[in-house]
Structure formats: C-alpha cells, structure tokens
Amino acid sequence: MLVTAEVDASRATALAEDVSASGAELRMAVHYLCRAVADTIEVARLRGERLSLDPEAKETAEFLRQTLTP
Structure with a gap:
C-alpha cells in the first residue's frame, strides 16, 4: 500500500x-493524492491496531480516516 501511495504521489x-x-x-x-493519503492512513490504522494508542490519538485518527476516506 505504501508503494502504491508513493507512486500516486509521484504522479x-x-x-x-x-x-x-x-x-x-x-x-x-x-x-492520486487522495488515494495516496487514504492508503497511508489505512497502513497507519492497521499498525495502530497493534499498538496501544491513547484515547485522544484514537479520536484524531478516526476523524482523519472519516474525513479523508472517499
């Protein structure tokens, strides 16, 4: 996903x-940029699920995901 995001950002x-x-x-x-950002957010979200995040970070991540996902 990050490679695709990098390609999209380059385009x-x-x-x-x-x-x-x-x-x-x-x-x-x-x-292309929206897709790159959405892919990067998805990677961060998946990685974040494996880590314990404080409640404020979770709230911010959810807001960004909802705002930037088409």
Missing part, C-alpha cells in the same frame, strides 16, 4: 509541475 507531483496540464489532469492529480 500527482508530475502533473502539478506540468504548466500545460489541463484542469482534468489537475483533478486527476488530486485524485
């Missing part, structure tokens, strides 16, 4: 740096 960066990128291409860049 988004390349599109964002392309001055001739269209609006549709920039929207695709945002899509």
Whole structure:
C-alpha cells in the first residue's frame, strides 16, 4: 500500500509541475493524492491496531480516516 501511495504521489507531483496540464489532469492529480493519503492512513490504522494508542490519538485518527476516506 505504501508503494502504491508513493507512486500516486509521484504522479500527482508530475502533473502539478506540468504548466500545460489541463484542469482534468489537475483533478486527476488530486485524485492520486487522495488515494495516496487514504492508503497511508489505512497502513497507519492497521499498525495502530497493534499498538496501544491513547484515547485522544484514537479520536484524531478516526476523524482523519472519516474525513479523508472517499
């Protein structure tokens, strides 16, 4: 999942740096970034389940997951 997130972030960066990128291409860049963030959050969530987190950290993680998951 982290490798996919890294690839998605690289694609988004390349599109964002392309001055001739269209609006549709920039929207695709945002899509790639959202997917990268969602994948990274999922990895962190899965790792967090194996660790004991304090209640505030759990609340913050849940808020981010709900906010950033499509």
